[in-house]
Amino acid sequence: MSEPPSTPRTPRRSSARHSQLSDLPSSPGLHYPSSPGLGVSSPLPFATSPGFQVQYQPGQYAHTPVGRHFHVQGSEDASSPIGMPMPSSPPLRSQLGSSNLRSDITYGTPREPRSVMSEATRRRRNDVVSSPQVARHLAGKADPASELASSTPFPTSQDYDPTQVVKVVWGTAVEINEVIRIFKDFMDNFKQRYRIVKENPNVQSISESENKPFYPQLIEQMALTNTRQLNLDCQNLLAYRPAVKLHSLLIDYPAEVLPLLDFTLNEYFDERHPEVDLKGDSLMIRPFNLGKTINTRDLGPEDIDRLVTVKGLMLRTSSVIPNVKRAFFQCLVCDQTSTSEADRGRIVEPTKCPRQECGALNSMSLIHNRGEYADKQVCRMQEMPESIPDGQTPQSISLVVHDDLVDVCKPGDRLEITAVFRGVPVRVNPRQRTIKALYRTYLDVVHIKKSDKKRLSIDDEIANQGGKAAVYQGGDEIEVQSEDVIAKIQEISKLPNLYETLARSVAPSIYEHDDIKKGVLLQMFGGTNKSFKKAGSPRYRGDINVLLVGDPGTSKSQILTYVHKIAPRGVYTSGKGSSAVGLTAYVTRDPDTRQLVLESGALVLSDGGICCIDEFDKMSDATRSVLHEVMEQQTVSVAKAGIITTLNARTSLLAAANPIHSQYNHRLPMVDNIDLPPTLISRFDLLYLVLDIVNEQNDRRLARHILSLYLEDAPETAGVQVIPIDTLTSYISYARNQCHPVLNEEASSTLIQCYLELRKLGGGKQITATTRQLESMIRLAEARAKLRLSNTVEKADVEEASRLIREGLKESAMDPRTGLLDMDLLTTGQGSYDRGHLEDMRRELLNLLNATDKVTLRWADLLADFNAQSTVAVSEEQFSRVLAELEQQQYIKVSGKRGLRVIKKLTVGQERE
C-alpha cells in the first residue's frame, strides 16, 4: 500500500489512513464479508436494525472507503475490483457502488428497473465509456440529463480522450479518474461569471470578484471559518461546460460520485490549506439546487438510488440516535481487541478472535464506550401543502439525516431537501412467503435548504435579536437566484402610481375601500422598530395595528384572510373561538415525556408578523386584557403551573369587529357602536368603518355581482392592474428587510405641523390627537417610505400618513352629535359632549327615581322609562355610567348582572344621614 501522492504534506491524515489500512485484511477487496447479515449485537436498536441500513454516510467517505480506493488506484492494481479496466466487466459491482450487504437492500430495485424503464439511457451510458463517439452522437437524447445538457450549447463530453485507460465503477458510467479530473478542473476554474452569463446572457457588468475562480475563495473561507462542508450549487456545474457531465453523473450515481467529489475536495483543501487542522474530520460536499424539484408523490421506483431534490414540510424529528461508525470488540478469552468499521450502516462482528494463539470462536464482545458514533436522526416530512392535489390527503416520507445536518430543521419548517432516494424491503410475511414484494422508501439527506418563499420571511432584525444567528448555512455564500427577483422588485418600485397599484393589489376581489386597503398595505410594510439605548426604553414598536369595524357582510373577513395569506408568520384566529390561552400561551403536559411544556398561542406564534383576529368584539374580557399588554409592551406574560415567563409577541394586529346591534348606528359615536373598551380601541393606529350604504349605483353593481354568480358568469374583479400575490409578498419582504427609513428634516417639520393641525381640528375644546396619534403617524410615514423602497421618510409620506389618520379619525372619533373630532371618545369612551350631558342626565334620572314610589326597579324598565322622557336617545353605556355615578353617591344600589340588573333605591333618609 503506497501513500497517495498528494498526502505527504498532511501527515495527520495519512497516518490516520495508515492505521485504518493496517486494520484491514490484506486485500481491500476481501474486506467485505461474503454473506450479509451478522449485524452487531448492539443494544442500540437503530444502529443494527437489519432492514434499515444507512448506505450513505457522508462523514465516512473521505477517510474510509474512498480513501482506500485511491490507494488502490495509486498502485494501479488492475485486479482490484474498483479500478477495473474496461471493457472487462466481472459480475460483481465494485466496492464503491455495492457490497453484498448493500445488494441486500437494492435487490432488484435500483438498477434493473431503471435499466428496464430507461433502457436506452442505461445502455448508452455504459457505452459512453467504451465508445465515446457514440456517446457524443447520442448525447442530448433520452439521457435523463438531456434537457440540461441540451440547454447548454456544448456537447456533454467534449474533452474526452478515448485513448486514455478508463476505469469505471461497474454498472455505472462513473469513470473515476475522469470525475476527479473534471471536478478538480471545475473547482480551479469555475467563475461566477459563467453562471451569471448563462442565466442572463445580456449582463453587462461583471464585478471583479465574479470574475475570479469561485471555489478557491469559498474554500479559503471554509478554512477561515472552520467549516466542514461545501455546499455545491449544482447549477454551477451546469454553467461550467467541462463539468456538465458531472451533473448528470452526480444525479444518477450519487453513491459513487459523491465520495469521489469528497475525496477530491479533501485533497484540494489539503493542498491549499495544509495549515488547517481538521482534527480528523473530513470535508464534505453537499450538493443542492439540482435544477428541478420532485414532488414526493412523483418519486417512483426509477428514482431509487438517485439524487433528488424534494420540497416538503417537516412533521417531526426523532431524537438524535447514535449510530455506530466504528465498533470496538474485545475477546472474552484473551482480551485481545479489534475494531470493525461500519460499512454503510452495518458492522461486521468478528466471529473469531483475531489473535492466532487464541482463535476462540464467538468470543468477541462489543465494548460500547470505546466505539465511535455518529449522529443520526430520522424525520418525517410531509409534502408541501400547496402541491397536494384536490381531494387528496397529504403524503409523507421518511428522511434520514446524518452528522451535522442533524437538528438543522425543526418540525414545521419548510424545506428543500437534496437526498438520495432509497428503498428497503419490508413486510417479509412469514406466513405467506411474500418475499420482498414490498419496498418502503425513504430519503438519505445530503443537503437541507430551508425555504419559505410564499410567505414573507420574518424581519431579519427580529430573527437575529435572540442572538441566535443561523448556525447552519444552507447556501453557498453569494446569492444569485434572488437577483432577478430583486430586479423585478426594483422595477415595480419605479411604477408611477406605485402606492395606488399596490393598494389595489391587496385583496383585488373586493370592491373599493381604497383607504382600508392602503392602511392594511402600510401595516404589512410596518414602521421601523427602534430602540433608544440611551433612554433605556426597551423597544419602540414599529408595528401598526389596524381595526376594521363595520356592518356584517362587508368583506372584512376577506381582507383579513388575504393579509393572513401573505403576511409573515400570519396567524388567523377568530375572537369567538379563541380563549385567552389560545391567543397567548399555555402550559401543558407533553403526552410523551410527561414534562411541562409551554405551547404558544396565536399571538406568540405571530411574533414578528401579523395576527389577524376576526370577531374581535366577541372576545372574552380576559382575552382582551392580554391584548393590552401585547399591543403596547409587545410581550405576553405567562404565569402558570410554576412557569413564569414573558414571551415576545411583537406582532401587528389586524382586527375586525361587528357593531353591537348588527347594524351600525350612525347616530351614535363609534365607541358606542362596538362592544370594546375604549382603552383597547385607542391602541389601534388606524380605525376604519366599513359600512353598507344605500347608493343606487353601488346597489346595482352589488345586485349584478350576486346575480352574476347565479348566472354562471365569471364575476368581475375590482382591479385593473394588480400585482400577483407572490410578487407582492416578495416585494413587501424585501422592503421590510432592506429599508430602515429615517425622517428627514423636512419630514419632521411637516410631521409637527400635521400633528398640530390634527390637534386643532377639535376646535380647541376637545382633544383630537394625542401623542399616540403622533407615534402612529411616524410609523405610517415610515411604512410608506418602505413602500417606496426608500431609506428616508419624505414630506409626502408624512402627508399621506396624516391623511390616513385624519380619515380614520373622521370616521371613528367624530362625535355625530356635535360634528367635531374628539379623541376623548376613543380614549375614555366619553366626549366632552357627554360630560356636559351627564350632569343633566343625573339630575333627570334622580327626578325619575324620586317620582316612582317603588323601591326596586328593573334596570331595563328604568332605561326604557328614561328614554321615553328623553329627547335624545340614551345609550346603555351612558345610562350605566350615570347609574354608576349615582351609586357612588349612595343614592341607589345596583345588583345582578346584565339583563337582570335590579336597581334598589336607597331611601332619602338613609342617604341624608
Next chain:
Amino acid sequence: MSVIENPLATIQDLFAKNWKQDQTTDKNEFGVTEHFQNLFDTREKLLQIPVLDAQSISTLPLNSLVRFRCMIQDTELSQEVALFATTVISPPDGEEKLVCHRYSDGPHEDHHLHTNPSEGIMDLRNAYYCVSVPGESQWVKEYERSKVASLDAALNGLKLDSSEPHVIPERYPFSGADHFAAVVKTHSSDVSIGVTDMVEVIGVLGASDKLASGDSFDFHDDSASGPRIPTVHAILMRKIEDHGHPGLGLNGRPEEADLQCFSAEAATIRKDLIKYIASAVRGDELAAELVLLHFLARIYSRPSGAVLGKFSLNLRDSSANSPVYPNLAQVMRNLLPKVHAMALSLQILNDNFFFPRGDEHLASGMLQVTRGTAFLLDETALEEGTLVDKGLKNLKAVSDVSLYQTLSYVFPYNNLDFQTDISLLFVSNGNSLVPVDCAVTLSPGPLADEPGSEPTEEQLVLFRKYISVLRLAEYTFPESMAKEIEMEFMEQRKAAAVAGTSLITPNDLAFNISLARLVALSYGEQTLTRQRWEHAVSLAKQIKGRGKQ
C-alpha cells in the same frame, strides 16, 4: 365464470401475451383494464361479481374477484414500491417464466423465485383506506340485497361470524358503528379520486394484513400493529356519483324519462310529501315545505369562492320534549339514501371528533362522509356546561360546513380544507349555535300531534326517487328574470331607505335566489318563472314573519 374465481390466471395470460420485457412498455398497458372493462360492460354482468362486505369476507376465497362499494377515507397510506413481475420457477417442470405480481400480494408459495431476484421489475402503487359508505339507510342496503338475493341467502346461512370485525375504529366517521373496511391498492394515478369519494372497486381480494404504519422510524414488520385489514388489488376503480340512490344511474345525471315523469306529477307528489313531512314537524306545513326544499338542495357550483346551492336549515321548536327530532329522523331515514342523525349534546361535542385529523394516519371525524349525506342534529339535547377545546373545534367544524361547505382536516402544521356537500338540519329550542342559511320557528298546525297516516311502500319509493332525481336536476336561471330581480332589488332598497325601514341586504337577495331555485325544482321545473319567484319571496317573507314572534 372462471375469471371471478381466478382472475390472476386471466391477468397472467394477458401479461404473457402483451408484455414484452425488452420493450419499455408502460406498465399500465398490458390490457388488463380494458379486458376487464369489456368483460363486465353492463351492470348485470357487474352484479355477478360477489360483493365484499363484513359477511362475505369470511367466505370469499383469496385471490378471487370481488366488488367493493365504499368511501375513500384516506388516500395516503404510505406509498409502496412493489414487485411488478419476477422470473419464477414453477415447481413441476422447473420452467422459468416471468410472472406478473401486480394484482397479487406477491409471488405465490408454489413459485420458487429465480435465483437472481434482481430480475424483478418494480412498480409504484398507492394504497387507499376504504370504509363502507357511512350513514347508508336501511332501504338502500335492502335494495342492494334484493338484487343479489340468491347469493345473500346463501351467505346468511353461512354466517359464522363471531370474530371481531377487522377494522380500525377511529378511521370510520361514526364511532362505534358497525362497518367494514379494506385497503384498496391501485396503480392508477388518477388524482380525481379523492377523500370521501364513493367508489366501486372491482379487484382481486388479497390477504388481510396489519396496516404498515409509515409512522414508524424503523422499517420493521413488527411495527405494524392493529387489526388485519383485507386488501383489494383494484383492477377497475370508478367514482360513483354521490346521490346514493341505488336505483339511479351511476353517472349522477337523472334520466330524461324520470324528469319528464316528475315534471308532470311533481305538484301532487310535492303535496303528499309535504303532508308526510308535516306529520313529523307537528303539522307545520311551512316548515315541512322548507324541509323538503332542504332535501332538494345540493352544492352545484362554487364560482370564485362562493358556495351556491347550500341550504342548511334550523327548525326552532320551543316546546319541551319536542317529538320533532325522532320523528324527523324516521322520515329522513325513510326518504334519503344517506342520513346520520345525532344529538348535539355537550358530551358528544366534547368527547368525539367531528373533523378528521391526521398525523401519520388520518383518523376520521363524524363529518368525514360522502357528499350528499344528510345530517340531522338535535340541539335540544344541549344542556348547560363547559365546552372544552375539542368541543369548540367540533362546533367550528359544523359551522364551517354550514357556512362554506368545507371541512378542515387537521394536520400538523397545516390544515387542509376539503369541500363537502353535507345537508345540515338542526332542531333546536332557540337559535341554533351554528349559523344556518335559513331558520324557522315551528308553529304547530291544526293536526299538531296527531300521528299522520304512514305513506305506503309505493309512495315511499316514489318519494325517494322524486327527491333523488330532482335534487340532481339541472336548473337554469334565465337572464330576463335576473333583470327583473335586479330592478326589484334596487327599488326595494330605495324605498326602504326613504321609509327608514330596514334595508334588504345583498344576503337577502342571494337567499331569495337560491330559495327560488329549490322551489322551481320542487315543482319539477328546471327554469325559474315569475310564479315560482313570487312563491319563493313569499316563503322568505313568512320565514321572516315567524322569526319576529
